[in-house]
Amino acid sequence: MKRTLTAMATAAVLGAVGAGAPVQAQEDPTKACFIYVGPIGDFGWTYQHHQGVLELEEEMGDAVETAYLESVPEGADAERALQRFARSGCDIIFTTSFGYMDATNEVAGRFPDIKFEHATGYKREHPNVATYNSRFYEGRYIQGVIAAATSETGEVGYIASFPIPEVVRGINAFMLGAKSVDPDFKIRVVWANTWFDPGKESDAAKALIDQGVDIITQHTDSTAPMQVAEERGIKAFGQASDMIEFGKETQLTAIVDDWGPYYIERVKAVRDGTWEQVDVWDGLADGHVVMAPYTNMPEDVKEMAADIEEKIRSGELHPFTGPINKQDGSAWLAEGEVASDEELLGMNFYVEGIDNQLPN
């Protein structure tokens, strides 16, 4: 009894892992496997990845078989999960969080016949490892513009997860967007040190609001901060998915991730035998980053936001264009100079204007 229960529980927790033998069609389906950092029901980061997987299944039908593991901790556990997938006949494995970077490369070295795709990282130590990412910072720049144009207190509260380049880049882009409207704009950053903990995220939002911010933005994955903002009658930005249902009077816009097209393209490439190592980093222009409708703001701000979005899409505006100084006042980018992707991917400093200290 107990053993059955444990087995059931483990299966339920770990999600469906390669359910039995594949159905025999004319040809074996390609097996695409996914490792998620959160639960598929987080309605944020992992939820959006899973939506992409559902799109993939719909598009390819019997030609693809998918499996996923959710809530896999970053670190040693990730390596075990990867090995398990690698041995269970996966043809391609997607690892969908920055913290899986080393584990992905480690396991990829041992399984040269399996393709590995790591999201948001930059290490490709073996020919069978590709990386993919979205230029979320483009959306964050637009958010910064909106925040500075609508805030009355001139202060925004930023709930951050971990001090990794992805998050630091987002904070900087937000600040640069805000400074383009209001040079004295202030950002208060709180590090939650978690990607997903609704309670803690809502506490962080409350703390920031008590400190006088009137807009909340987040780089954590749950809808809790949006709800707190709605309750307290201030504005907020959604994260990863359109969170308007949680803040009808509150959400200004949200950065929505759309992974479906990429997953379809890559799994098809494995099937055709045309898969190659790539380093994909697409943004608004390619539809990988989508802005949710601009709501709860004056018409002129809406127009301004739409205008900036268009400029970024057309390539006319790059959020990281000089002159930009680092936090300590030293020069980083000269007038007209645009940051290289390498610099952006390894970003570990704040730009001028942010008061908080970056943990390291």
Place this chain on the structure above:
Amino acid sequence: MLESVLLTIATAATPLLIAAIGELVAERSGVLNLGVEGMMIMGAVTGFSVSLLSGSAWLGVVAAIVVGAAFALLFGFLTLTLVTNQVATGLALTLFGLGVSGMIGESFVGQPGMRLGVVDIPVLSDLPVVGRLVFGQDPLFYLSLLLTAGVAYFLFGTRAGLMLRAVGDNPASAHAQGISVIGIRYLAVMFGGACAGLAGAYLSLVYTPQWVENMTAGRGWIALALVVFASWRPWRVIAGAYLFGGVTIGQLHAQAIGVAIPSQMLSSLPYVATIVVLVVISQNRRLTMMNTPASLGRPFVPDR
């Protein structure tokens, strides 16, 4: 400002307090149930879904209590009747609860939930600083304090409480006296489950009125630690829960103000504080021994 900080602390501490006080009763009867997290998440999903479907938040609360108790009954059947290992069964219960709740809750993801209204005592709740804190909170906050007082009185002021403690300390002699050890343990475990379910409902109906998988995020484990922290004394659980909540919220405020201490260090403060207090408490060996249920985690099989 101070008022809203205190309110935030109360919100953070209440679910921990409720879950811990329930587990305390179970452990006082000698049963170690590590399934608090699992029962709590089941309470959260039940509270959310029932209130959404029925339109009544209170019905959700009641359903969460029932489901929590039912999960505990399952645990009781396995560990008390079939005499399985309590630690392993408790862990399985947690895994089981996390998985099942994710399955049940799948269709509720992304839906805003209902909020349990606050009790607002007119005039008094407008008092400065303490007004809303004492007279304008959600009903479960008051219930959590009543529960603590009730459990403290029950355990140390009534004959039934004495019997329960006797069962936890020395089941063999309790049995010899004609006390139904297994019966009492069943009731204690189910009370623990009911509290864990209630704590879960607090999360999905008051703290963050929504359902997302895994939303307990380890709070069940913290509740377990609080029981040890409180050395199995009900009133100390309040102190522990509010200390933990206070440090958690305090560090977020420190960050928002811009205190120049690394955030990782601040984030670890609640846990460091817990360990420090545990060390200090355990200095007094005899006092610790006196409070620890002597047969905690040991199965008892009555001879027939």
